[in-house]
Amino acid sequence: MAVIAIAAFAGLSFRLMTLKTTSPHIALPAFEPFCSTGDSLCLGFADIPFSVSVDCGQEAPDLVALVDGQPAPEALGGAYPDYVFSGSFAVGMHELVLQVTDSCGQTAAETLSFEVVDCQAPGVGWVFGQSYWYYPVNPPHDVDGDGELDYGAVEVQGEDFAMQIGMDCSPPVTYSIHILTEVMDGTDIPSPDQSSIFVTCLECSYNTIVRIYAWDSVYNPYSLQPDSTLGGPNFVFHDAQLFVYDLFSICICEIYFTNISGTIELDYEGVDSVQVILSGDANSMQLTEQGSFSFNNVAMGQDYTITPYKNDNLKNGVSTFDAILINKHILSVYTIPNPYKLIAADVNKSKTITVQDIILIRKLILNLIDTFPNNTSWRFVPKSYVFPVLTNPWFEDFPEQKVFTDLDGGTTNADFVAIKIGDVNGSANANQ
Numbered sequence: 001m002a003v004i005a006i007a008a009f010a011g012l013s014f015r016l017m018t019l020k021t022t023s024p025h026i027a028l029p030a031f032e033p034f035c036s037t038g039d040s041l042c043l044g045f046a047d048i049p050f051s052v053s054v055d056c057g058q059e060a061p062d063l064v065a066l067v068d069g070q071p072a073p074e075a076l077g078g079a080y081p082d083y084v085f086s087g088s089f090a091v092g093m094h095e096l097v098l099q100v101t102d103s104c105g106q107t108a109a110e111t112l113s114f115e116v117v118d119c120q121a122p123g124v125g126w127v128f129g130q131s132y133w134y135y136p137v138n139p140p141h142d143v144d145g146d147g148e149l150d151y152g153a154v155e156v157q158g159e160d161f162a163m164q165i166g167m168d169c170s171p172p173v174t175y176s177i178h179i180l181t182e183v184m185d186g187t188d189i190p191s192p193d194q195s196s197i198f199v200t201c202l203e204c205s206y207n208t209i210v211r212i213y214a215w216d217s218v219y220n221p222y223s224l225q226p227d228s229t230l231g232g233p234n235f236v237f238h239d240a241q242l243f244v245y246d247l248f249s250i251c252i253c254e255i256y257f258t259n260i261s262g263t264i265e266l267d268y269e270g271v272d273s274v275q276v277i278l279s280g281d282a283n284s285m286q287l288t289e290q291g292s293f294s295f296n297n298v299a300m301g302q303d304y305t306i307t308p309y310k311n312d313n314l315k316n317g318v319s320t321f322d323a324i325l326i327n328k329h330i331l332s333v334y335t336i337p338n339p340y341k342l343i344a345a346d347v348n349k350s351k352t353i354t355v356q357d358i359i360l361i362r363k364l365i366l367n368l369i370d371t372f373p374n375n376t377s378w379r380f381v382p383k384s385y386v387f388p389v390l391t392n393p394w395f396e397d398f399p400e401q402k403v404f405t406d407l408d409g410g411t412t413n414a415d416f417v418a419i420k421i422g423d424v425n426g427s428a429n430a431n432q
């Protein structure tokens, strides 16, 4: 503050007047931390506007900026009274001192801190899958805390799924690993704490998708975390396949066995000596006895197909009478009563009933042929199959096998309806 004395000699009075002027003033707005994004030098652009007011002198005041103790004239822009301090600064906290001197020589200074924050997630090259095998847990104990004693386990590190890591401004980069389904259903909210998981002998082989996170070591107030809070490290994630094998037969793999059984009936009578073929994850064959079969000790959870086959006694139930019925059917004076008998009438397996089928029956009766070209002597349709159009069994391809995917426990039924080819009136003997 300056005091100016003005003396007035005019007249007899003497007066002393004091005139008060104020120091310059720097007005700073509030500002948030600045981000560094994808800069290999870890610089971030900071931008702080401010204004200056002086009430002494006509000229613009002198302005000086010091960043971390160093003059930074290039960082000042603008003109009295509105200025901006800006530039690229390294990730971290910085101290800025702004000094202003007006033309009367009065000064003011403001000191403030600003922060440049690493807002960039780590750059990681990922692998698409990793394979492991179980190691013995010796002596057996519960390594994963699920209450079950573990005989074999493997610790899988999230880091194993990172092939290469680029530079990050906030090292170290750490990894966490999570089971994708647990992330999706909310039972596991990813955080940097879970750097590894244990996979124990739950199954003989284990195959799942894991979600791997890479986290840097900064606190970025703008980073939305997996738990939906704002502020924390920057991160990136990747989904990969995890395989664990019981290469050394450490795990006591519990396989449960079950049965597939069924009956094969012709007009509600069991058909003998049908070859029933089990294929898929196991292969076996047996002959029906009084129309029944049963595959015992089939592993649960696997995929199987049951296919009946019988191609003997071509003449069984086939007579001139069948040829007459087929002819009447063609002439629309008789209707073959059900889809199974329609299939029986299609002797040449053409998906149509024509005079060609009658010709084959006549040749069979005359012993001119001993096989049906393109057809077996019996066909079998799963009993559970419902023909969409009863008068046209060829409306869609009907199944002649029974397929089981991920076989359940308990006894599974695989019943079939038998069809004796050429026998339209149901005279065939089921026991031949």
Ligand SMILES: [Ca+2]
Residues within 6 Å of the ligand: 118, 119, 120, 121, 122, 168, 169, 170, 216, 218, 234
């Ligand atoms: Ca970073």
Ligand SMILES: [Ca+2]
Residues within 6 Å of the ligand: 141, 142, 143, 144, 145, 146, 147, 148, 149, 150, 200
């Ligand atoms: Ca356990």
Ligand SMILES: [Ca+2]
Residues within 6 Å of the ligand: 345, 346, 347, 348, 349, 350, 351, 352, 353, 354, 356, 357
């Ligand atoms: Ca035919």
Ligand SMILES: [Ca+2]
Residues within 6 Å of the ligand: 317, 318, 319, 321, 322, 422, 423, 424, 425, 426, 427, 428
């Ligand atoms: Ca017949």
